[in-house]
Amino acid sequence: MFGGIDPALLIAALMVNSVPIMLAATGELVVEKAGVLNLGVEGMMIMGAICGFVTAVVTGNPYFGFVGGALGAVALSAVFGVLTQVLQTNQVATGLALTLFGLGLSSLIGQSYVGIKPPATGDLALGPLADIPFLGVAVFSHDWMVYASILLVAGVWWVLKYSRMGLVLRAVGESHEAAHALGYKVTRIRFLAVLFGGALAGLGGAYVSLVRVPQWTDGITAGAGWIALAIVVFASWKPWRVLAGAYLFGGISVLQLNLQAAGSAIPVEYLSMAPYLITILVLVIMSSGRGKAALAAPACLGQNFHASR
Amino acid sequence: MLRLEKRASPSVFWERASPFLAVALTMVAGGIMFWILGKNPFEAIRTIFWDPLFNDQFAAYSRPQLLVKAAPLILIAIGLSLGFRAGIWNIGAEGQYIMGAIFGAAAGLAVYPVESRLIFPVMIVAGAFGGFLWAMIPALLKTVFRTNEILVSLLLVYVAQNILAMMALGALRNPEGGGFPGSRNLSQIPSMANPELVAGTGMHWGVVAAFMAVIAGYILLQRHILGFQIKLAGQAPKAARFAGVSPARLVVMCLGISGVLAGLAGVFEVTGPAGQISIDFNVGYGFTAIIVAFLGRLNPVGILFAGLLMALTYIGGELAQLMLGLPSAAIQAFQGMLLFFLLGTDLLTNFRVRLAKREVA
Numbered sequence: 043m044f045g046g047i048d049p050a051l052l053i054a055a056l057m058v059n060s061v062p063i064m065l066a067a068t069g070e071l072v073v074e075k076a077g078v079l080n081l082g083v084e085g086m087m088i089m090g091a092i093c094g095f096v097t098a099v100v101t102g103n104p105y106f107g108f109v110g111g112a113l114g115a116v117a118l119s120a121v122f123g124v125l126t127q128v129l130q131t132n133q134v135a136t137g138l139a140l141t142l143f144g145l146g147l148s149s150l151i152g153q154s155y156v157g158i159k160p161p162a163t164g165d166l167a168l169g170p171l172a173d174i175p176f177l178g179v180a181v182f183s184h185d186w187m188v189y190a191s192i193l194l195v196a197g198v199w200w201v202l203k204y205s206r207m208g209l210v211l212r213a214v215g216e217s218h219e220a221a222h223a224l225g226y227k228v229t230r231i232r233f234l235a236v237l238f239g240g241a242l243a244g245l246g247g248a249y250v251s252l253v254r255v256p257q258w259t260d261g262i263t264a265g266a267g268w269i270a271l272a273i274v275v276f277a278s279w280k281p282w283r284v285l286a287g288a289y290l291f292g293g294i295s296v297l298q299l300n301l302q303a304a305g306s307a308i309p310v311e312y313l314s315m316a317p318y319l320i321t322i323l324v325l326v327i328m329s330s331g332r333g334k335a336a337l338a339a340p341a342c343l344g345q346n347f348h349a350s351r
Numbered sequence: 352m353l354r355l356e357k358r359a360s361p362s363v364f365w366e367r368a369s370p371f372l373a374v375a376l377t378m379v380a381g382g383i384m385f386w387i388l389g390k391n392p393f394e395a396i397r398t399i400f401w402d403p404l405f406n407d408q409f410a411a412y413s414r415p416q417l418l419v420k421a422a423p424l425i426l427i428a429i430g431l432s433l434g435f436r437a438g439i440w441n442i443g444a445e446g447q448y449i450m451g452a453i454f455g456a457a458a459g460l461a462v463y464p465v466e467s468r469l470i471f472p473v474m475i476v477a478g479a480f481g482g483f484l485w486a487m488i489p490a491l492l493k494t495v496f497r498t499n500e501i502l503v504s505l506l507l508v509y510v511a512q513n514i515l516a517m518m519a520l521g522a523l524r525n526p527e528g529g530g531f532p533g534s535r536n537l538s539q540i541p542s543m544a545n546p547e548l549v550a551g552t553g554m555h556w557g558v559v560a561a562f563m564a565v566i567a568g569y570i571l572l573q574r575h576i577l578g579f580q581i582k583l584a585g586q587a588p589k590a591a592r593f594a595g596v597s598p599a600r601l602v603v604m605c606l607g608i609s610g611v612l613a614g615l616a617g618v619f620e621v622t623g624p625a626g627q628i629s630i631d632f633n634v635g636y637g638f639t640a641i642i643v644a645f646l647g648r649l650n651p652v653g654i655l656f657a658g659l660l661m662a663l664t665y666i667g668g669e670l671a672q673l674m675l676g677l678p679s680a681a682i683q684a685f686q687g688m689l690l691f692f693l694l695g696t697d698l699l700t701n702f703r704v705r706l707a708k709r710e711v712a
Contacts (some may be wrong), residue, residue: 081501094560121691130702131694134440134501138641139694143687151386213360260680264507272502309521315513318506322492325503330496348357 052296053180058254060292061191062087062246062263067127067277067284068198069192069242075276076235076343077215081137082122084267085144086240087247092114092148094248095160095258104163104252109186112180112241118144120144123233130346149260152287156258161186163253187249192285194242197213199281211235213228217342218347228347265318272321276328278338287324294320356703365699370646372699373692374660380692381685390675397673398702399667399682413666415553419624420665421446421614421623422427425561425658427640429568430609432649436572437581439605443489443504444613446511447482451614452621453518454481456534456628459543460523463535468543475556475618480612483607485511490606494599500606504566508637519630533630537621545623557619561658564612577604613626613637642690 065174066083080086094111098104122140127132163185171182202208211231213221218228250266251258254271269291277283298313377402382392403413427444434441455478459470489503523534537543548554572578584591584601594689603684616636620684625632643661647654668682 047551050505100658125691125695129695129698131697135689135690138442138691139687141688142638142642146687148679150678150684151678177643181565199698240422268502269444269504272506274511275499288632291688309517311517315510319510320501322498322506326496327491329498 050176052177052300055182055296055300056289056293057181057184057188059296060288061188062250062254062266063136063270063273063291064195064285064288065246065249066267067273067288068195068245068281069239070270070274071277071279071281071284072198072202072211072242073235074343075215075279075340076211076232077218077340077347078126078232078236079133079137079343079344080122080140080236080239081117081134082118082140082144082264082267082273083137083239083243083270084265085141086115086118086243087144087263087267087270088148088245088261089118090143090247091251091262092152092155092233092247092258093244095155095251096151096158098248098252099155102161102165104161107160107163107252108245109246111252112244112277115247116240117154118189119236119243122240123236126346127229127236128234130348131229133344135347145261152258152260153250158257160252160256162256185253187245187253191245195276195281195285202281212340215342218345222347222349228349232347243270246270257261269321272325276324279326279340280338290324291317291321354705355698356705358701359705361679361700363520365696366648369695369696370648370657370698373646373689373696376692376696377685377689380688381560384681384684384688385677388677388681390677395671395675395677398671398677400662402667402670403663409670411551413670415547415551416666417659417662418558419555419662420551421658422555422557422561422641423620423636424640424661425654426557426616426619427609427637428562428615428654428658429561429564429651430612431467431640432644432647432651432654433442433568433571434609435644436607436649437584437601439602439603439604440501441486441489441504441609442641443485443503443506443508443637444609444640445633445635446504446508446612447485447622448611448617448637449508449511449515449633450485451478451482451617452522452625452628452632453515454478454614455536455618456621457523459540459622460510460534463540466542468542473547474622475615478615478618479611482610482612482617484610486606486610486613487603490603493602493606502603504606512633514632515628515633519628520681523628525627532630536627538623538626543622545619555623557616557623560615560619562655565651565655568654572651581605585613593662599634601621639686642686642693645690645693647676649704 060268066087070080070083088110093114094107097110098107118140121201122136126133166186167181173176174182201210214226214228214231247263250263250299255262267342273284273287276287295317298316301308302310302313355638378396382396383696386392387396400411406409427448431441431444454473458477459474462470467541485507486508489500492498492503493500495642506531525533525535545555545557580596580601581589585593621632641655647657664682664686668679671677672679
């Protein structure tokens with residue numbers, strides 16, 4: 043069944059494919075560590091995808107594209123931040139609203155950009171590393187975002203575990219009452235975390251429309267935001283496991299695409315529903331038995347905070 | 352400096368008034384959006400909210416459409432509202448709607464070309480069962496494995512869409528359709544069709560079911576022990592547990608009811624207005640119904656009016672597309688905006704906004 047699929051190219055495709063969900067899931071992990079559940083990842087990603095695409099096409103520079111994508115998604119996440127943190131709205135409902143609005147607005151902005159090719163994001167020149175047999179093709183011949191996203195995971199891990207900022211962020215997520223009593227600005231910290239999550243989701247979205255596909259169609263993110271949310275649960279809110287989760291799901295989607303292209307006997311629809319089914323399966327395994335994902339969740343996840351005193 | 356002060360009990364006035372305020376604010380913000388798109392905002396708002404009902408030229412066509420489009424929204428939203436009240440978030444109604452349509456259509460097409468009065472009722476039962484089955488997946492995973500129902504129900508929408516594609520291209524494809532995707536046209540087969548019951552009103556069996564769902568939902572919430580338990584579990588989960596309300600039973604009931612209603616909406620749509628199973632017969636009613644449920648304040652009577660208003664934005668949106676060249680995506684963004692304003696103005700129900708001097712903390 044694997045005839046005609048080159049393993050080096052498979053690993054290369056896996057690394058590229060997992061970037062968007064890795065970025066979005068890392069951002070959402072920080073948001074959830076601060077005690078906020080933002081279900082609008084899909085909406086922020088698709089806003090990042092279109093804003094990044096438009097910026098890149100207009101300026102002709104893919105780097106500006108990524109900045110534009112991040113800013114577009116940050117703007118949307120700011121709406122979420124104001125609603126949930128200031129106006130005390132229900133986080134689940136507001137997250138859904140973000141996704142519905144993002145899908146509509148992105149397709150509105152993207153109307154005149156269908157069928158255009160964005161400026162290419164070149165591969166990073168890694169010199170001799172790229173000439174190593176097998177590894178050169180599989181690991182060392184990608185664009186800079188692939189490596190930047192891995193560094194970002196490492197950075198988030200370090201900040202959360204070893205820095206004062208990370209400690210405060212986790213305190214806010216575990217017990218907002220206690221953090222407030224200690225004098226930390228719960229609302230401000232959470233708002234900033236939401237913006238950070240938005241920026242990463244936007245980068246992930248921009249990567250989809252600028253590198254992975256690369257063009258604009260409506261609904262281009264196709265549920266990647268929801269898979270990112272599931273990966274945070276799968277990772278038990280640990281950054282390195284987000285990396286593992288993203289590679290797992292990147293691998294599954296690459297494999298199913300390759301099987302489709304290779305004309306496998308399995309019907310196309312079964313293959314394209316596989317990533318979603320496997321996500322559900324993993325969620326089930328993680329939330330039952332010894333895994334019990336709920337135990338690892340930040341204690342104040344999804345609860346609103348209003349300082350009455 | 353503005354300060355928020357929590358009310359001792361929610362304001363009854365603002366609970367009623369905030370949806371109207373939200374609609375008004377959405378019209379203003381939407382008008383600005385249309386203006387940015389280079390359209391006259393007043394003309395756009397009038398085309399969306401006024402012309403479908405009162406314009407001499409279009410009203411005759413668009414008035415019946417109001418019920419046709421509102422029926423599935425109301426049916427699905429009534430089911431969703433029960434869960435939302437209890438803190439059970441079924442956001443995959445779109446998937447349950449698709450599965451309802453597939454099950455219903457398959458039940459009918461299985462016996463084609465037999466003609467019998469019994470076929471249509473059997474299809475409806477099959478459709479309800481399809482939606483129910485699809486909703487039971489997140490319900491059972493939630494009760495047995497404590498898996499998050501939000502993510503599971505949503506991910507199942509993508510699975511359902513793939514099954515739909517498989518059916519439209521494979522098992523349910525019209526054998527006389529010349530190889531084109533899509534099933535036989537159910538609305539043209541007398542024993543399977545869901546016709547307009549009273550000419551010129553748009554009334555079909557789905558509309559009847561929607562009205563029945565509103566009444567049943569109202570009775571359930573006001574008079575039945577299950578409705579009381581749903582409200583109790585949402586407002587005071589601890590009290591509910593002490594009172595012996597089983598959370599697992601509530602999850603199964605809420606998801607089950609919303610699955611059945613979404614499945615019904617699917618089968619009525621596919622036998623009537625949509626006519627056939629095709630790759631994209633579903634137009635996102637399952638997601639829009641979430642907005643309808645909130646716009647109706649999770650109250651059955653409120654949902655009835657919210658469904659009609661949302662149907663109006665669909666019809667008015669189509670009209671604005673035709674008359675003003677307003678892109679259809681603008682309406683989708685407009686509907687999303689409405690949900691933002693609804694949630695935001697909810698603040699006034701639970702909090703007092705006070706002018707206050709800045710104090711030393």
